[in-house]
Amino acid sequence: MLGKQDEANIRISSRMFSLVIFGIVLVFIGTFIIIVASLVLGGSGNVGGIIMIGPIPIVFGAGPNTTYLIVIGAVLSIISVILFIVTNRRTRLKEEV
Secondary structure, eight states, X not given: OOOHHHHHHHHHHHXXXXXXXXXXXXXXXXXXXXXXXXXXXXXXXXXXEEEEETTEEEEEEESXXXXXXXXXXXXXXXXXXXXXXXXXHHHHHHHHO
């Protein structure tokens, strides 16, 4: 049988899982919209991204405005790492109390 503490942790886990699934669905919807828009409007496409393997970033891109996409991706990656560190520290402080 689960106590109140365990039930709260399970609800948080299911929320986080739901947010992850929602994020994945949004990525697929956004990709689909971009593909359809480029096919319908006949415009050129730009691709850029960053893959983080531990602390090592792998940067790639193609197209005329790739530099802007890579800079935006790098900024978002840095913000994500900072948010991860901050939330991890807050969680540890709450567990110690």
